[in-house]
Amino acid sequence: MNNWYIIAQILGLVTIIFEFSSYQIQDKRKYFLTTGIGSFFWILMFIAIGFATGIDTQLTLIVAGVYSTIRNFVFFRMFSENTPESKEKWLNFLLLMISIALIVGIVSVLRVPSSIRWIHLLGLVTALLFAVGQYMPGVHWVRITVVLCSAAVLLTQTPLNILYGDFRWNIMGILIEATKIISVVIFYVGYITKHKTPQLQLEKP
Numbered sequence: 001m002n003n004w005y006i007i008a009q010i011l012g013l014v015t016i017i018f019e020f021s022s023y024q025i026q027d028k029r030k031y032f033l034t035t036g037i038g039s040f041f042w043i044l045m046f047i048a049i050g051f052a053t054g055i056d057t058q059l060t061l062i063v064a065g066v067y068s069t070i071r072n073f074v075f076f077r078m079f080s081e082n083t084p085e086s087k088e089k090w091l092n093f094l095l096l097m098i099s100i101a102l103i104v105g106i107v108s109v110l111r112v113p114s115s116i117r118w119i120h121l122l123g124l125v126t127a128l129l130f131a132v133g134q135y136m137p138g139v140h141w142v143r144i145t146v147v148l149c150s151a152a153v154l155l156t157q158t159p160l161n162i163l164y165g166d167f168r169w170n171i172m173g174i175l176i177e178a179t180k181i182i183s184v185v186i187f188y189v190g191y192i193t194k195h196k197t198p199q200l201q202l203e204k205p
Contacts (some may be wrong), residue, residue, distance in 0.1 A: 008048035010140050012172025016179045023146070023183035026139050029079040036072030039065055042176070049157075060108040060120045061156060064127050064170060067101050071131060094135050101142040119155045126152040140189075143184045150177035 008122030014193035016061030025031045050058035071094075078090035105124040112120050126149040157173030 002052055002081050004048045005052035008045050008052060008170065009172040011041050011045040011048055012170075012176055015045055015176050016172075019176060020183045021181050022144060023180060023187055027081075029076060031142075032072045032076035032079060032119060032134075036069055036076060039069040039072055043069060045173065045176075049173060053170075056112065057067070057116070057156075059111060060105065060123065063104055064101075064123070067097065067104075067131075068127075071097055071134070075134060091135070098131060100175065101131070109165040119152075123149070124155060139187075145182050145189065147184055150180045153177050 015038050018034055018041065022031050023037060025034060026057035043062060046058045046061045046065055047055075050056075050062065074090065074093060074097075078086050078093075101124075105127070109117055109120045109124055126145070130142075130145040130149040133141040133143075136142070154174060154177045157170040157177070
């Protein structure tokens with residue numbers, strides 16, 4: 001366990017705090033600001049774990065983190081304006097970002113060793129779904145798609161993704177994605193409880 005690995009775990013802990021908080025927030029503007037900050041620390045964690053275990057195994061995740069950070073802060077600006085014109089403008093931005101992510105993502109996936117390429121391809125597809133889910137109205141799309149994306153990213157933080165005979169787990173990377181899923185579960189427990197149809201009380205005779 002080298003210093004970069006330890007630094008990655010610390011950065012991951014900071015990421016967990018922001019990521020867990022973000023999925024308890026229903027206000028889109030506050031959500032994008034919080035998850036945008038979390039995404040920035042997410043990038044730093046992947047860079048550190050890449051220095052610890054091989055940067056090639058984390059390349060697509062670093063690209064995804066940069067993409068996610070930019071997208072979140074731009075969406076934060078969009079929902080701050082909250083006008084039909086701004087929504088149309090940022091929808092065009094989303095389509096552009098998806099196109100860029102698709103091209104860069106495919107190139108990154110092709111650079112990954114063939115034995116683990118399928119993991120990164122799955123991550124790319126679910127990440128694109130998550131980008132669309134963030135833009136969609138309401139509180140559900142973003143949470144459904146983040147669960148799919150987190151499940152895919154979980155695989156990249158296991159020994160399946162380490163190629164050099166050093167079967168380490170990126171524990172904090174796993175905890176971050178698990179935290180997102182748990183946070184969504186907690187959100188829906190509260191959501192269902194809050195929106196549960198009240199039972200009719202019979203009048204006493």
